[in-house]
Amino acid sequence: MSGQxxxxxxxxxxxxxxxxxxxxxxxxxxxxxxxxxxxxxxxxISIVGAAERLDVSRATLYRLVxxxxxxxxxxxxxATRQQTEVMDEVIRSATTVRDKLxxxxxxxxxxxxxxxxxxxxxxxxxxLPADVFERWxxxxxxxxxxxxxxxxxxxxxxxxxxxxxxxxxxLLLGMCLWVSRWFRPEDGIETEHIARVAVSLILPGNA
Amino acid sequence: MSGQxxxxxxxxxxxxxxxxxxxxxxxxxxxxxxxxxxxxxxxxISIVGAAERLDVSRATLYRLVxxxxxxxxxxxxxATRQQTEVMDEVIRSATTVRDKLxxxxxxxxxxxxxxxxxxxxxxxxxxLPADVFERWxxxxxxxxxxxxxxxxxxxxxxxxxxxxxxxxxxLLLGMCLWVSRWFRPEDGIETEHIARVAVSLILPGNA
Numbered sequence: 001m002s003g004q005x006x007x008x009x010x011x012x013x014x015x016x017x018x019x020x021x022x023x024x025x026x027x028x029x030x031x032x033x034x035x036x037x038x039x040x041x042x043x044x045i046s047i048v049g050a051a052e053r054l055d056v057s058r059a060t061l062y063r064l065v066x067x068x069x070x071x072x073x074x075x076x077x078x079a080t081r082q083q084t085e086v087m088d089e090v091i092r093s094a095t096t097v098r099d100k101l102x103x104x105x106x107x108x109x110x111x112x113x114x115x116x117x118x119x120x121x122x123x124x125x126x127x128l129p130a131d132v133f134e135r136w137x138x139x140x141x142x143x144x145x146x147x148x149x150x151x152x153x154x155x156x157x158x159x160x161x162x163x164x165x166x167x168x169x170x171l172l173l174g175m176c177l178w179v180s181r182w183f184r185p186e187d188g189i190e191t192e193h194i195a196r197v198a199v200s201l202i203l204p205g206n207a
Numbered sequence: 208m209s210g211q212x213x214x215x216x217x218x219x220x221x222x223x224x225x226x227x228x229x230x231x232x233x234x235x236x237x238x239x240x241x242x243x244x245x246x247x248x249x250x251x252i253s254i255v256g257a258a259e260r261l262d263v264s265r266a267t268l269y270r271l272v273x274x275x276x277x278x279x280x281x282x283x284x285x286a287t288r289q290q291t292e293v294m295d296e297v298i299r300s301a302t303t304v305r306d307k308l309x310x311x312x313x314x315x316x317x318x319x320x321x322x323x324x325x326x327x328x329x330x331x332x333x334x335l336p337a338d339v340f341e342r343w344x345x346x347x348x349x350x351x352x353x354x355x356x357x358x359x360x361x362x363x364x365x366x367x368x369x370x371x372x373x374x375x376x377x378l379l380l381g382m383c384l385w386v387s388r389w390f391r392p393e394d395g396i397e398t399e400h401i402a403r404v405a406v407s408l409i410l411p412g413n414a
Contacts, residue, residue, distance in 0.1 A: 123388065160408070160411075161407045161408065161411040161412070163403075163404045163407045163408065164396075164400065164404050166396075167396060167400065167401055167404040168404055168408055170385075170386075170389050171382050171385075171386075171401070171404060171405050171408055172382075172408070173385070174381060174382050174383075174384070174385025174386065174388070174389070175378050175379075175381050175382035175385070176381075177381070177385060178377075178378075178380070178381025178382070178384060178385050179377075179378075179381065181330065181381070182377050182381070189371075189373075189374060193371065193374065194374055194378070196370075197370045197371050197374040197375055197378060198378050200368045200370045201367070201368065201370065201375055201378055201379070201409055202408055202409060204367075204368040204411075205368070
């Protein structure tokens with residue numbers, strides 16, 4: 001990624017020497033990489049595999065994404081950007097802290113289910129380029145800090161039992177993130193249902 | 208392990224052709240394997256490495272534990288046996304379901320912290336011999352069923368908000384198991400403290 005946001009890199013690489021504008025969408029690239037990981041683990045990440053899924057030539061994809069590390073970086077950017085956007089929206093919304101907490105839990109369960117196939121790549125850190133892993137750590141800390149602020153407010157307002165905020169935040173995040181380990185579409189348990197049960201577990205009388 | 212419990216295999220292998228009784232304790236072997244995994248990941252599991260940690264010759268260890276798969280099997284047996292023993296004790300104890308639930312949470316957090324280094328070997332399944340992985344699955348299902356029964360009783364008695372028992376059980380287990388991902392001794396957050404916060408989160412007024 002060499003410092004530039006991938007959108008700019010894509011723009012720049014898109015029209016070398018008068019070629020037609022390249023129309024590969026970075027979100028589509030992120031989906032393709034995620035698909036490779038879901039089907040074959042992090043070892044399955046490759047330009048060739050991603051090009052096949054995107055139905056473009058390898059040469060075309062190489063111009064946009066020169067290395068495997070860049071592919072992982074694009075998946076990372078998309079995963080974290082989506083999550084940050086949803087979280088910012090929740091935090092800025094004009095609602096009670098109780099509702100914000102419920103929305104954060106819903107969002108977190110939904111993200112765990114959506115990203116269940118490639119979360120191990122981030123959490124395990126193996127096969128992850130060092131710069132992406134570092135950015136993941138920075139992002140995780142900021143992300144946890146936002147959760148932390150909401151939990152703290154919930155305790156101050158009596159929505160949650162007063163307790164150590166850091167530990168409470170991590171327990172709540174863990175409860176939601178572990179869903180990525182046991183969720184199976186074939187079980188027929190809906191994401192919304194899981195989130196509702198999680199909310200009723202920590203906020204009795206809310207279901 | 209070829210079907211025999213490791214204790215019997217150890218006993219049988221211990222005195223070939225009039226040799227003195229072998230005194231390697233299987234719990235010590237389990238600790239040695241766990242230590243290898245904690246320090247170097249599952250790739251670090253080897254007879255040579257375990258022999259070094261146990262301060263016995265490779266030949267001695269080979270007689271007791273012929274393959275790397277047997278080493279992993281011994282670690283697995285120990286981890287699950289300990290946990291089953293503690294859980295059975297909790298379930299059989301003459302106490303309220305509220306107290307049983309609290310004890311299960313404490314036990315689960317404690318286990319997550321103790322086994323944090325090698326839990327990824329079981330949960331990831333990579334590098335795990337097929338028969339050990341299968342036994343792990345069978346064991347996990349039985350283990351979850353015991354938790355499930357306690358959660359169901361807690362809901363029947365109004366200790367927990369009535370909700371889908373399977374989902375509630377998995378959320379509770381996840382909250383505890385994810386501690387293995389974030390626990391760092393250097394943070395100075397005690398295991399007992401984490402368990403207490405977890406209890407106060409789902410059973411307000413209990414702390």
